[in-house]
Structures are given as structure tokens and as C-alpha cells.
Amino acid sequence: MADINIRRVEKSYGDTRVVHGVDLDIRDGEFVVILGPSGCGKSTLLRMIAGLEAISGGEIAIGGRVVNDLEPRQRGCAMVFQNYALYPHMSVAENIGYALKIAGIGKAERRARVQSVATAIGLEDYLDRRPGQLSGGQRQRVAMGRAMIREPKVFLFDEPLSNLDAKLRVQMRLEIRHLHQRLAATSVFVTHDQIEAMTLADRMVVMNQGNIEQVGAPSDVYDRPASTFVASFIGSPPMNLLPGRMTESGQHVELADGQHVPIPTALAQGRAGRPVTLGIRPEDIRHGPAAGGSGLTAKFDFLEELGMGRLFHGTLGGQDIIMHATDKTPPVFGTAVDIAFDPSRLHLFDVETGKRLAGESGRADKEQWSGYRATA
Amino acid sequence: MRRAYFKNNWIAAALVAPQLLIIFVFFYWPTAQALYWAFTLEQPWGGGNQWVGLENFQAIVEDEYYWNSVMVSIIFAFFSTLLSMGMALVLAIAADRQLNGYKFYRVGLIWPYAVAAPAVGLAFRFIFNPSAGLLSHLNQIWPGIWDPIMNGDHALAMVIFAGAWKQVAYNFIFFLAGLQAIPRSLTEASAMDGAGVLRRVRDIQLPLLAPTAFFLLVINITDSFTDSFGIVDTMTAGGPARATDLMVFKIYEDGFRGLDYSGAAAQSIILMLLVMVLTFFQFRYIERRVHYT
Numbered sequence: 001m002a003d004i005n006i007r008r009v010e011k012s013y014g015d016t017r018v019v020h021g022v023d024l025d026i027r028d029g030e031f032v033v034i035l036g037p038s039g040c041g042k043s044t045l046l047r048m049i050a051g052l053e054a055i056s057g058g059e060i061a062i063g064g065r066v067v068n069d070l071e072p073r074q075r076g077c078a079m080v081f082q083n084y085a086l087y088p089h090m091s092v093a094e095n096i097g098y099a100l101k102i103a104g105i106g107k108a109e110r111r112a113r114v115q116s117v118a119t120a121i122g123l124e125d126y127l128d129r130r131p132g133q134l135s136g137g138q139r140q141r142v143a144m145g146r147a148m149i150r151e152p153k154v155f156l157f158d159e160p161l162s163n164l165d166a167k168l169r170v171q172m173r174l175e176i177r178h179l180h181q182r183l184a185a186t187s188v189f190v191t192h193d194q195i196e197a198m199t200l201a202d203r204m205v206v207m208n209q210g211n212i213e214q215v216g217a218p219s220d221v222y223d224r225p226a227s228t229f230v231a232s233f234i235g236s237p238p239m240n241l242l243p244g245r246m247t248e249s250g251q252h253v254e255l256a257d258g259q260h261v262p263i264p265t266a267l268a269q270g271r272a273g274r275p276v277t278l279g280i281r282p283e284d285i286r287h288g289p290a291a292g293g294s295g296l297t298a299k300f301d302f303l304e305e306l307g308m309g310r311l312f313h314g315t316l317g318g319q320d321i322i323m324h325a326t327d328k329t330p331p332v333f334g335t336a337v338d339i340a341f342d343p344s345r346l347h348l349f350d351v352e353t354g355k356r357l358a359g360e361s362g363r364a365d366k367e368q369w370s371g372y373r374a375t376a
Numbered sequence: 377m378r379r380a381y382f383k384n385n386w387i388a389a390a391l392v393a394p395q396l397l398i399i400f401v402f403f404y405w406p407t408a409q410a411l412y413w414a415f416t417l418e419q420p421w422g423g424g425n426q427w428v429g430l431e432n433f434q435a436i437v438e439d440e441y442y443w444n445s446v447m448v449s450i451i452f453a454f455f456s457t458l459l460s461m462g463m464a465l466v467l468a469i470a471a472d473r474q475l476n477g478y479k480f481y482r483v484g485l486i487w488p489y490a491v492a493a494p495a496v497g498l499a500f501r502f503i504f505n506p507s508a509g510l511l512s513h514l515n516q517i518w519p520g521i522w523d524p525i526m527n528g529d530h531a532l533a534m535v536i537f538a539g540a541w542k543q544v545a546y547n548f549i550f551f552l553a554g555l556q557a558i559p560r561s562l563t564e565a566s567a568m569d570g571a572g573v574l575r576r577v578r579d580i581q582l583p584l585l586a587p588t589a590f591f592l593l594v595i596n597i598t599d600s601f602t603d604s605f606g607i608v609d610t611m612t613a614g615g616p617a618r619a620t621d622l623m624v625f626k627i628y629e630d631g632f633r634g635l636d637y638s639g640a641a642a643q644s645i646i647l648m649l650l651v652m653v654l655t656f657f658q659f660r661y662i663e664r665r666v667h668y669t
Contacts, residue, residue: 085561089583103570
């Protein structure tokens with residue numbers, strides 16, 4: 001059992017607080033990805049779990065044991081570092097076997113275990129090389145082998161893929177996923193890359209400025225972002241956020257230029273007449289007039305061809321918006337054209353706190369949109 | 377690789393001329409003069425000389441005091457280098473671990489390097505004085521246990537300590553820079569692998585410091601042969617009974633006190649060759665062990 005319980009953990013450097021009382025429970029065998037922009041405290045949190053940073057407040061327990069005052073070696077974690085942190089003066093075999101050597105395991109057993117790990121990571125032909133003679137991907141594998149050999153309860157990954165080129169990154173991502181399936185060790189993976197986070201995570205944790213913004217399965221976080229920060233941080237291109245005001249009837253949001261966007265009534269929740277932020281993902285906007293005649297228009301300036309679709313860049317209600325269109329409607333630039341929002345995919349956020357309004361997803365209204373599309 | 381170059385060569389020449397001139401006047405010219413003197417017999421008060429070939433060298437080689445001086449110099453070089461690099465390494469590792477107050481002693485440890493050798497010698501003469509210094513208390517308990525004035529071994533130990541102390545600062549700077557150039561993630565990785573502090577020093581930091589240590593070894597050995605005059609002159613003047621008669625001090629004694637310019641010049645040439653040979657051997661046999669990439 002190696003679940004990790006993080007209770008109101010804080011980190012300060014002098015007077016600067018970088019982690020503000022974080023709570024998080026990670027279940028045994030779970031793959032959790034901590035995602036956030038640079039400086040959000042995600043690496044610091046990971047390093048506090050590892051024991052490389054002192055914990056300023058709160059407590060961290062691994063497998064039910066509070067580890068605040070334990071040395072890294074007593075915590076049973078293995079870590080893969082961003083720059084690999086391989087020992088340059090040792091061969092690949094010595095790098096991988098170093099932990100066993102310290103643990104006082106005999107030469108013969110050490111060699112056998114290094115051999116089996118090397119086979120698992122596909123480096124059995126490179127055991128005598130120095131790290132300096134390896135490519136980036138091979139070094140990354142050595143770093144993973146070094147973590148694996150101790151059969152740790154917990155794997156910690158500190159942006160391990162960010163030094164690799166795009167193709168290798170995809171490949172190593174798959175290997176990490178495989179590794180996790182095979183070993184089923186609790187894993188905490190820190191990254192600023194949302195694709196890595198979405199693809200690897202059982203659950204992802206979005207952090208911002210030392211706080212956790214949202215915890216959830218990747219699809220939940222994508223479909224129901226808890227705040228405007230999460231909404232704009234996840235998704236590429238990011239969600240369009242439009243300032244507006246709920247109409248008195250609670251059936252529309254009025255944008256800055258007076259256009260009305262129909263919203264499912266469930267979202268209104270007594271906020272009639274109040275300002276709100278309306279969110280809509282680029283792929284939930286499409287060309288063409290809305291069925292009910294409540295036509296929205298936007299003006300587009302240019303498009304980016306993606307192959308699998310096209311990104312239209314333009315303005316709506318004085319705000320820049322992006323539409324990801326998959327149809328082949330001939331583009332019209334410079335004049336107002338009809339567009340439609342998928343009402344089941346609208347998000348509303350509080351203007352002041354940025355928090356999501358109407359906790360329930362609009363997903364229940366999915367049918368409505370399908371019918372809506374059919375009639376359009 | 378293409379380099380930037382001056383079209384007007386005379387500008388380049390003019391720019392390097394002052395430096396070349398200084399090196400020539402204060403290095404090559406005296407060296408050449410010493411080389412010439414080493415093969416002549418020079419009159420002590422000037423007024424001509426006489427070509428004697430290798431006679432000066434022959435006299436030196438046959439002089440048992442000279443061989444004593446070589447032996448003393450080698451002992452001094454070995455132990456002062458060992459001691460100063462050892463102390464500097466311990467201090468640098470402590471400073472690198474950022475123990476309490478490291479900012480203060482990091483600066484404090486660099487200062488001794490700025491102190492001139494004779495000043496160091498004078499200070500240690502007081503500290504090691506057998507009747508009034510710090511160690512005089514030992515003499516009160518066991519009379520005669522510390523006697524650098526009469527006992528040659530004590531005197532040499534004292535000179536070695538003072539010489540090492542002066543070099544500690546220099547070595548400390550380089551060791552600390554070397555330690556700080558080791559990525560922190562390496563020590564962190566070894567901590568995660570289960571290594572304690574001492575184990576990390578032994579397995580990670582020391583091997584990665586090897587190039588720095590090699591550089592310091594060459595510099596320290598060279599320095600201890602050529603730059604130890606001030607300490608000996610102020611502390612022991614080569615005594616007692618030539619127990620601290622380092623080669624560089626003997627050159628001064630023979631040349632400027634004994635007025636044997638030719639013999640001193642020949643000794644200088646030998647010292648220079650000795651340092652060159654030592655440096656060559658260090659590069660030949662140690663350097664290739666220290667590079668790990």
C-alpha cells in the first residue's frame with residue numbers, strides 16, 4: 001500500500017509562499033499528473049513528497065506513515081529528473097545499479113537485476129557506455145531504469161520528457177504508460193504539457209500560483225473546467241472566454257455588443273441580470289445560423305489550416321475568438337457571418353472569482369444539440 | 377574555424393607590444409641572463425666574468441647541502457599540498473552544503489589569499505613560538521615537546537603548516553566553484569538512491585571534482601617549489617641546521633648572501649627544470665585518469 005496523503009501542505013522561502021495549503025489524496029497504484037504553468041509550485045510539491053524540499057507546513061503521509069521528517073532514502077520513492085541527473089562518471093550499468101550498491105546487495109544479484117532492468121528498457125547493449133555517449137532518449141531510459149530497479153512504492157516524475165524532441169516525447173509517453181501498467185506503482189508526474197497530462201493521467205491536478213485549481217479525470221477537467229484558469233489553460237487552442245450579462249429572463253447571455261447567446265435554463269440559477277463570463281471551446285462553435293433564429297454573428301479575419309479542421313480567428317462581442325470548424329464551408333472574411341454555439345457545451349463562470357457556475361454539466365442536454373444540429 | 381583578424385597588422389602589434397615587453401623584460405631576459413650566468417663564473421662586485429662550462433652544475437651536484445635542500449623541498453611540496461588541498465576540500469564541502477553561516481565564512485576563507493607570504497610567516501612565528509605562542513602551553517606540561525627553534529622536524533612542520541594555510545584560500549575558491557558546478561540534481565538523485573551525506577561526497581562529488589583537484593595539484597606543487605621563499609625567510613631563515621632550507625631559499629642565500637651568483641643561477645635553472653619535469657609527469661600520468669566524459 002502506498003497511497004499518498006497530502007494535508008494542507010505549505011512551502012515558503014523566507015517570506016515568499018509558493019505553495020498555499022494544498023490537500024490531495026493519491027490512491028495506491030494511481031497515476032496522477034500535476035499540471036500547471038511555470039512557477040505554480042508543482043515541482044516544489046513533488047520535491048516535498050520526495051523529501052528534497054523541507055515542508056513548511058502541513059503533512060505528507062506515504063502509505064499511512066507521515067514522512068515530514070524522513071530522509072529521501074527512507075520514504076521509498078524513486079524519482080526521474082528533468083535533466084535525467086545521470087552520474088556522468090559511471091557506466092549505464094553502474095548508474096542503474098547504484099541504489100542496489102548502496103543498499104549493500106551483492107555483486108552477482110546486482111548484475112542480474114541490472115541486466116533484467118536493462119532488458120526491460122531496451123538498453124542491454126549499452127551497459128558499459130557512459131551517459132555522455134548516449135542519445136537523449138537513451139539517457140531518459142537509463143533514468144527510468146535507475147528508478148525502476150529499486151521496485152519503489154512510489155514513482156515521482158519531474159517533467160521527465162521536456163528535454164526530448166517531439167517524436168521521442170510521444171514514444172516515451174507510451175513507455176511510461178506501459179511501465180505503469182506493468183508495475184502498478186503509485187506515480188506522480190509533474191508537467192506543464194497538457195497533452196502529456198491528458199494522455200498519461202488517471203487523474204490530473206491543475207495547479208496555479210501555489211493552489212490546486214481542480215482535481216479530476218482528464219475528460220472531466222476538459223469538459224467541466226472548475227475555473228476560467230483551467231478553462232484557458234487546458235485545450236489547444238484554449239477556450240473562448242466572453243464577458244457578458246445574464247438577461248433578466250435567464251435564457252440568454254448578452255454579450256458586450258448586444259448579441260444574445262441562448263443558454264440552457266438550468267445554467268441561469270438565479271443569476272438573472274448579473275455579469276458572467278461565457279466560455280465556449282473552439283470546436284463547439286460552427287458555421288451556420290442557429291435553429292431558433294437567435295442568430296449569432298462573428299467577423300473572421302483569417303484561418304489556420306490544420307488538416308483535420310480549420311481554425312478561424314475573428315472577433316465576437318469585441319473579443320478575439322477562435323472557431324475550430326471541421327466543415328468545408330468556404331471562408332468569408334471581413335464581414336459578419338452566422339455562427340452557432342453548441343448550447344450543451346456552454347460554460348459559465350463567475351466574473352469575480354473565475355469559478356464555474358452551475359456545477360452540473362450541460363452534458364445532459366446533449367440530445368438537444370443533436371436534434372438542433374439536425375434541423376440546422 | 378575562421379577567426380577575426382586585423383587587416384592592419386601594426387595595430388595588432390601595437391596592442392600586444394606592452395604586454396610582450398613586460399614579459400620580455402621581467403621574464404625572458406632574467407631567465408636568459410640566469411642561463412648565461414649558470415655557465416660562467418661571475419664576479420661578486422661586477423667587472424667581468426669567465427666561461428666555465430658545466431663546472432657550476434658539477435659543484436652543485438657534488439654539494440650535499442644541495443641534495444638536502446632538494447629533499448626538504450620535496451617533503452615541503454608534498455605535505456603542504458596535501459594539507460592545504462585537504463583542508464580546502466573539507467571547508468568547500470561544508471560551504472557547499474550551506475551550513476549555518478556559510479555566507480560569512482565563504483568570504484572569510486578567501487581573504488588569507490590576499491595576505492603576503494612574509495606577513496603569514498610573521499604571524500605564524502608568533503603563533504608557533506615555543507616560549508610565548510599558542511603551543512607554549514604544551515611546553516609547560518611537557519618541556520621541549522614543541523621546539524621549532526632547535527628541532528628541525530618541528531621547524532619543517534611549522535613551515536609546511538604556514539605554507540599550506542596560505543594556499544587554503546586559493547584551493548577553497550576552486551573547490552567551491554567545482555562543487556557548485558556539479559548539478560544539484562546529481563546529489564539529489566543519489567539521495568533518492570539512498571546515499572547519505574558522506575556516501576554522496578565519496579561517490580558523486582569527489583569523482584566529479586577530480587579535474588579541479590588535478591588543476592590545483594599542479595598549481596600547488598609548482599607554487600610550493602617556487603613561491604615559498606617569504607614564509608621560510610620570515611619564520612626560520614632555512615634553519616635550524618638547514619632543516620627548512622628549501623631550494624628557492626637556498627638560491628637566495630647562495631646568490632645574495634653568499635654572492636655566488638653563478639651557483640645560484642645554476643640552481644635556478646635546475647629548479648625550473650625540476651618544476652617542468654614534475655608538471656610534465658603530472659599531466660602524463662594523472663591527467664588522463666581525471667576526465668570522465
